[in-house]
Amino acid sequence: MATIKDVAREAKVSIATVSRVINQDDKVRDKTREHVLMVMKSLGYQVNVNARALSTQKTATLGLVVPDISDPFFACLAKGVDSIARQHQSQVLLCTAQNSSDSEQQAIDSLLQRRCDGIILYCTHLADSALIDIVERYSNVVVVARNIPEIAENCIYLDDELGGQLAAEHLLALGHSRFASIMSELPIQDPKHRLSGFNSALYKQALTLTEDQVVYGAPDQLGGELAANTLLKNQQVFTALFAYNDAMAIGAISALEEAGFKVPDDISVIGFDDICLAHYSRPKLTTLHYPVEAIAKHAALLAINKHTQLDKTAHSHRYQPTLVERQSTAFAPIAASKQSLNENQTERQN
Structure with missing residues (x-):
């Protein structure tokens, strides 16, 4: 195995120069850097990342914790973090947490032990107090999708309440007055805030x-299907359905159509997130766009800047959702046919 001495000898430069190239020192001339890198490649020299980390206090890694990488939303989040990591000649160390506070804490501890230059967290179970403790001890940790005042400068989140409000306003503008909702059963802020915004617009x-018109389930397609079936089983009458996310919305559409309803002719359905499947579902899904990749890139840059102490902001970072109108929402059934719709729903549910 080639050593740094072998590279220096073959490149006819000092060991110190090779070391500077490895550590990406700006003082090395471009021509010399290119020559040394070419020699390293020809000899098959591999950088000792542990030794470089001791020398530079940088590991060239970004850590990321997400609940489930199979979810398109979190795949998009990982893509955004990875793009920033590559721009900074770094790699992403990805950990998935298995829907428990213990697994989230274990994932975080694993990344901290590896001394990542920055860590981005999307945690659904850890309490705010636990995240506060982590950020106060490690300033290069950034929390996504949580707004925690005590560590506001390390939080990047979406205005979920505004998203719920926009969803309701869209459906109200289409003449709907009978609503139902399916929300995530996870103990996180998002579903509460989205439902709060939706209710505030209705209240105006x-x-x-009502509580009976809201059903909670797993935030995936199966969860949406089961939640929609529960609404139908309980004989809830509605012409518009607000789903926690696109996956639940797509699952709900499947359940509604299997029960004999047409979307959007009989029931309008609106999702949240604007994942790629929203464009390709049938009908194409009306939803709220969650700028997840932009948030991911912002979080990665913030974590890196916190590590290098370039960012000294003392405020949180909030993004806003936007309505994406497609084909799963339409005008409510006209007044003359409301009674007919209600009777049809009751017959189908029976």
Whole structure:
């Protein structure tokens, strides 16, 4: 195996020069850098990353914790982090947490032990107090999708309440007055805030969403299908359905159509996130765009800048969702056919 001495001898430069090239020192001339890198490649020299980390106090790694990499939303999040890592000649160390606070803490501890230059967390189970403790001890940790005032400068999140409000306003503008919702059962802020925004917009029009009209389930397609079936089984009558995310919305559409309803002719369905499947579902899904890749890139840059102490901001970073209108929402059934719709729904549910 080639050593740094072999590279220096073959390149006819000092060991110190080879070391500077390895550590990406800007003081090395471009011509010399290219020559040394070419020699390293020809000899098959591999950098000792542990030794470089001791010398530079940088590991050239970014850590990322997400609940489930099979979810398109989190795959997009990982893609955004990876793009920034590559720009900084770094690699992403990805950990998935298995829907428990213990697994999330284990994943975080693993990344901390590897001394990542920055760590991005999307945690659904760890309490705010636990995240506060981590960030106070490690300033290069950035929390995504949580707004925690005590560590606001390390938080990047979406205005979920605004998203719920926009969803309701869109459906109200289409003349709907009978609503239902399917939300994530996970103990996180997102579903509460989205539902709160939705209800606030309804309240302004003297409308309400009762507890019976909201069903909670797993935030995936199967969860959406089961939640929609529960609404139908309980004989809830509605012409518009607000889903926690696109996956639940797509699952709900499947359940509604299997029960004999047409989307959007009988029931309009709106999702949240705007994952790639939203464009290709049938009908194409109306949804709220979650700029997840932009947030991921922002989080990665913030983590790197916190590590290098380039970022000294003392404020949180909030993004806003936008409505993407496609084909799964339409005008509510006209007043003359409301009674007919109600009777049809009751017959189909029976």
